[in-house]
Amino acid sequence: MKYVPDATGNRRFQHDKTVDRVGVDGLLSELDEYAVEQALQIKEKAGSPDDVEVTVLCVGPEQAVDAVRKALQMGADRGVHVQDDAIAGSDAIATSLVLAKAVQWGGGADGGGMPYDLVMCGMASTDGSMSVVPAMLAERLSLPQLTLASKIEMQGVEVRIQRDGDVATEVVDGAMPLVVSVTDQSGEARYPSFKGIMAAKQKPVEILTLSDIGVDAGDVGLSAAWTAVEETTERPPREAGEIVKDEEGSGARALADFLAAQKFI
Ligand SMILES: Cc1cc2nc3c(=O)[nH]c(=O)nc-3n(C[C@H](O)[C@H](O)[C@H](O)COP(=O)(O)OP(=O)(O)OC[C@H]3O[C@@H](n4cnc5c(N)ncnc54)[C@H](O)[C@@H]3O)c2cc1C
Numbered sequence: 687m688k689y690v691p692d693a694t695g696n697r698r699f700q701h702d703k704t705v706d707r708v709g710v711d712g713l714l715s716e717l718d719e720y721a722v723e724q725a726l727q728i729k730e731k732a733g734s735p736d737d738v739e740v741t742v743l744c745v746g747p748e749q750a751v752d753a754v755r756k757a758l759q760m761g762a763d764r765g766v767h768v769q770d771d772a773i774a775g776s777d778a779i780a781t782s783l784v785l786a787k788a789v790q791w792g793g794g795a796d797g798g799g800m801p802y803d804l805v806m807c808g809m810a811s812t813d814g815s816m817s818v819v820p821a822m823l824a825e826r827l828s829l830p831q832l833t834l835a836s837k838i839e840m841q842g843v844e845v846r847i848q849r850d851g852d853v854a855t856e857v858v859d860g861a862m863p864l865v866v867s868v869t870d871q872s873g874e875a876r877y878p879s880f881k882g883i884m885a886a887k888q889k890p891v892e893i894l895t896l897s898d899i900g901v902d903a904g905d906v907g908l909s910a911a912w913t914a915v916e917e918t919t920e921r922p923p924r925e926a927g928e929i930v931k932d933e934e935g936s937g938a939r940a941l942a943d944f945l946a947a948q949k950f951i
Pocket of ligand 1: 687688689707718721742743744745746747773774775776777778779780781785805806807808810811812813814815816817818819820823867
């Protein structure tokens with residue numbers, strides 16, 4: 687899950703054209719909250735929920751621990767935060783490398799650290815919204831992927847998702863271990879309860895650096911990025927809208943003409 691600038695606040699770019707993540711208010715990306723929610727529901731619906739652990743993983747600057755804390759307050763069991771100055775400015779390719787190495791950290795499925803059966807992602811981040819990290823993560827982990835799930839059903843190791851397209855709904859099956867990304871249609875994310883907020887204070891958050899997870903600092907960061915933002919321009923201020931007046935009964939036609947000209951009807 688990702689720590690992103692609060693969309694309701696002032697968002698800006700830095701001089702190197704990367705998003706300013708340090709000098710602005712941030713929060714857990716709303717789209718990743720849906721992934722946390724689905725992970726918690728899978729745990730709650732499991733025959734023996736105590737045997738299921740929900741670990742949240744975030745790559746980001748120091749403040750990004752707030753996103754980890756929020757997920758712990760929602761009910762996740764454990765947090766892992768990869769924090770290293772060398773990561774700043776990474777593109778999605780490098781971010782997926784850090785995430786994959788962190789997922790595999792300590793030996794992955796067999797060797798402790800962060801054992802996993804299911805890696806869940808949001809459908810995109812609310813700041814970059816490239817929607818490529820889940821697929822890159824699956825490739826790096828050599829796992830199958832079920833993306834853009836609006837519904838998830840579990841039956842043992844079998845996972846069935848519903849995928850809503852423009853013209854059809856697909857039902858796609860996979861078997862764990864695998865990567866699933868979920869959409870904002872998958873179900874409202876819960877708010878942390880008072881009990882959850884208090885319980886989160888006792889939950890562990892491990893802080894890892896690149897060397898902990900075996901990533902070379904030269905493979906991440908702005909200088910290693912395969913993609914670059916060349917130019918940013920401030921959005922122009924909004925212009926006043928056109929007011930259609932109903933003079934002598936001509937308002938409806940004027941409104942219809944206006945909507946037709948805008949191709950709304
Ligand atoms: C266990 C797990 C943990 C995840 N943690 C993260 C996460 O920490 N960050 C993340 O982007 N996605 C994370 N994801 C993916 C997340 O759930 C969304 O799927 C993802 O953010 C969607 O990315 P995107 O492809 O839309 O790329 P975008 O919306 O473009 O977002 C990714 C962009 O943000 C940049 N970025 C990320 N972290 C930093 C940083 N610390 N400093 C500077 N730039 C940064 C990336 O390099 C990339 O350019 C995680 C997924 C899983 C399964």
